[in-house]
Amino acid sequence: MNLRQFEVFHAIMRTGSVTGAARLLNVTQPSVSTVLKHCEAQLRFRLFNRVGGRLQPTPEALAMLPDIEAVFDRLAAVERLTQDLAGGRLGTLSVAAAFPIANSYLAQAVATFLVGRPGMRVALQSLNSPQVVDRVAAREVELGVVHEPVSRAEVETELLAxxxxxxxxxxxxxxxxxxxxxxxxxxxxxxxxxxxxxxxxxxxxxxxxxxxxxxxxxxxxxxxxxxxxxxxxxxxxxxxxxxxxxxxxxxxxxxxxxxxxxxxxTVLVRPRGAPDSTMLERFVTHLRRTLVERDAGPH
Incomplete structure (x- = not known):
């Protein structure tokens, strides 16, 4: 059985009919019937008997159901994972910054970024500026925040403030x-x-x-x-x-x-040529917003 046949079988088991399965899968009823027919031909046994206008699963179908449901449980878990990754709610973030930055607005930004992201983990290092640049150049951290000047060919900088x-x-x-x-x-x-x-x-x-x-x-x-x-x-x-x-x-x-x-x-420091993860992109946006709100607040 291929994944499409799994989908049709699972949908019929959930809905009890070809019509219901077609509606669930957002396809036509004949296409569901065709997939089911081909699947039974490949397996060389029936999966459903029609009883009172509904499809009754055969003992063979009932025996297959737990394993097929396990496949769809894993697919659902992968879908949730991809949604969390795309939404910046899951993953790891490694940041290093000069001492006053790490212990002021950067720590504030990390703390507020973690709210609503229980699956996220952050490593925040407080170092001197040359050490931060060294960590970024060695790709030990994804992002550094330091004061200019920065002159290392292995890194690229972007103005933060x-x-x-x-x-x-x-x-x-x-x-x-x-x-x-x-x-x-x-x-x-x-x-x-x-x-x-x-x-x-x-x-x-x-x-x-x-x-x-x-x-x-x-x-x-x-x-x-x-x-x-x-x-x-x-x-x-x-x-x-x-x-x-x-x-x-x-x-x-x-x-x-x-x-x-x-x-x-004050500049953001990244490894030269390294693409930002979705998590990092969202964090940098959040960090900039934190600075704007901080500057707009009472001094």
Whole structure:
């Protein structure tokens, strides 16, 4: 028996008639009768007897039914699987990101993406930017999210957002009363910023030098969160990326943009030439939507 014969047999068993089977399969009644006739000829025994206007299954048909129903149960399972895969409700997603990104809006996007997707699993790694790019280049993760610059032939990038260094300082600080902080206003202030080996330190140093400000740097940090915590405890003004300020609770602190702004790009990093899975396409769309909603919400 071929699969079409299985379908006709199963439909007749479910409906009890050729007419019902034709309606169920959305085909004509003669086509069902023809398939059934050919099937019985191949098998060399009858599958149904006509009793009182209905088809009565023979003992041979009843013996076959459990195995054929098992075939259709598996087909139904495959159909559900394909629907879940197409709908982005099932599968695995591996993402790596720079520490402040992974622990702020990316974690938020992953958490909200998982809602309604009980069959999905996510691996989210928090690393430094070079490590993220290495993982993507080695195809150990599907997607990376880092700050520019990225220069590896094995990967390709796509702009996700434009980010800025901000002044993170207590609400009670006089500079926090301004909508933005002129870089020149930082002269003489105790400054917390990145270690020289951090890629953002060059941006900060250039902005201060262009404004003619010789900074009074009292603390240097490797990650933004450490600078934010130092500012919370009164060490000084943190010139850092403020993502973690919005992701965690620091009610005593404010973030104010600098004037002129110190901006840089945040990019999505993928293995070069690798097609996106349906799951990844849907997640990237969701991530972008999360950023739009985040920027539109209260700061």
């Amino acid at each position: 434009r980010t800025s260094i901000a002044c993170v300082l207590p609400h009670a600080h006089p500079l926090a009363q301004r909508a933005s902080v002129p870089v020149t206003a930082l002269a003489g202030q105790p400054i917390i910023t990145y270690l020289p080996q951090n890629i953002f330190r060059g941006y900060v140093d250039k902005a201060l030098a262009d404004a003619g400000v010789t900074p009074r740097i009292i603390a240097q940090v490797s990650v933004s969160l450490t600078g934010i915590v130092l500012a919370q405890h009164g060490a000084g003004i943190a010139l850092v990326e403020p993502l973690m300020l919005r992701s965690l609770s620091f009610p005593e602190l404010a973030a104010r943009p600098l004037d002129p702004a110190i901006t840089f790009d």
